[in-house]
Amino acid sequence: MKKIESHRSFAGHQEVWEHQSEVLGVPMKVGVWVPDGADHTTPVLYFLSGLTCTEQNFITKSGFQRIASELKVLVVAPDTSPRGEGVPNDDAYDLGQGAGFYVNATQAPWSKHFKMYDYITKELLALVENQFPNSGKRGIFGHSMGGHGALMIALKNPGMFQSVSAFSPIVAPTQVPWGEKAFGAYLGPDREAWKAWDTCELIKSAKERLHILVDQGADDNFLPQLQPELLKEACEAHDHPLTLRMHSGFDHSYYFISTFIEDHFRHFASSI
Numbered sequence: 001m002k003k004i005e006s007h008r009s010f011a012g013h014q015e016v017w018e019h020q021s022e023v024l025g026v027p028m029k030v031g032v033w034v035p036d037g038a039d040h041t042t043p044v045l046y047f048l049s050g051l052t053c054t055e056q057n058f059i060t061k062s063g064f065q066r067i068a069s070e071l072k073v074l075v076v077a078p079d080t081s082p083r084g085e086g087v088p089n090d091d092a093y094d095l096g097q098g099a100g101f102y103v104n105a106t107q108a109p110w111s112k113h114f115k116m117y118d119y120i121t122k123e124l125l126a127l128v129e130n131q132f133p134n135s136g137k138r139g140i141f142g143h144s145m146g147g148h149g150a151l152m153i154a155l156k157n158p159g160m161f162q163s164v165s166a167f168s169p170i171v172a173p174t175q176v177p178w179g180e181k182a183f184g185a186y187l188g189p190d191r192e193a194w195k196a197w198d199t200c201e202l203i204k205s206a207k208e209r210l211h212i213l214v215d216q217g218a219d220d221n222f223l224p225q226l227q228p229e230l231l232k233e234a235c236e237a238h239d240h241p242l243t244l245r246m247h248s249g250f251d252h253s254y255y256f257i258s259t260f261i262e263d264h265f266r267h268f269a270s271s272i
C-alpha cells in the first residue's frame with residue numbers, strides 16, 4: 001500500500017492509499033482516516049459509497065472526521081468499482097465504473113474485474129488491518145448502493161462485523177430498476193441467482209441478528225429505488241431487529257448523511 005494523500009483533520013489524519021488489487025486486477029484507491037495514537041484498542045469502521053462515487057465523496061463531504069476523532073475509530077472508505085483502461089464501462093451512471101454493486105460478476109465482459117464482494121471481504125479487510133494497528137472489532141455502513149453493500153455483506157458474513165447500518169440503502173435490488181439492471185448485467189438472466197445478493201432475501205435466513213440502523217430521507221427522489229418499507233416488512237416477518245428512521249425534508253445527498261453521521265458512529269461504538 002502506498003500513501004498518496006495525507007491531511008491533518010481533527011485529532012488524526014485523512015489519508016488516501018493506493019494498492020494493486022489482486023482480486024480486481026487494477027490499482028485501487030482507499031480513504032483511511034487514522035486517529036492519533038491508533039493502537040490495539042482502535043476499532044475499524046468501513047463505509048461503502050453509492051453510485052458515481054469514488055473514495056473521495058465520503059471523506060470530503062460527510063464531515064465524519066469530528067466524531068471519528070472523538071470516538072477514536074479508524075475509518076476506511078474504498079472506491080465503488082475497479083476503474084481505468086481495460087476495465088469495461090457503460091455510458092450510464094448506474095452500471096460499470098462507479099457502480100460495482102459489491103457483487104461478484106459472473107457474466108462477460110464484467111466478470112474479469114467486477115468482483116467487489118471478494119475485494120471488500122477477502123482483500124481490503126486483511127490489507128487494512130495488517131497495515132494499521134486495530135482492535136479486531138469492525139463495523140460496516142454505507143449509502144444507497146453502498147447501503148445495500150453494507151447490509152448484504154454483513155448478512156452474508158455472520159461474525160465478521162459487530163455493527164451494521166445504512167443511509168438510504170437499496171434494500172431489495174432484485175425488485176427495483178437499479179438492481180435489476182446491474183444484476184442482469186453482472187449476474188445474468190437467472191433471477192434466482194440474484195437472491196444471494198439481496199438484503200430482503202438474506203434477512204429470511206440470517207444466521208446472526210445484528211441490530212440494523214437505517215436512516216432515510218422522506219423527500220429522497222430515489223425512494224422508488226430504495227423502498228425501505230420492504231426492509232421493514234422483511235425484518236418484522238423474521239424477527240430481525242431494525243431501527244428505521246424516516247426524516248421529513250431530507251433528500252439523498254451528503255447534506256442528509258452529514259446531518260446523521262454521528263448517530264451511525266455511536267451505533268457502532270455502542271455495539272463493540
Ligand SMILES: N[C@@H](CCC(=O)N[C@@H](CS)C(=O)NCC(=O)O)C(=O)O
Nearest residue numbers: 050051052053057093144145253254
Ligand atoms: N443524479 C446522480 C445519481 C447518482 C447519485 O445520486 N449518487 C449518490 C449515491 S447513489 C451520490 O452519493 N452521489 C455523489 C455525491 O453526492 O457526492 C448522478 O447522476 O450523479
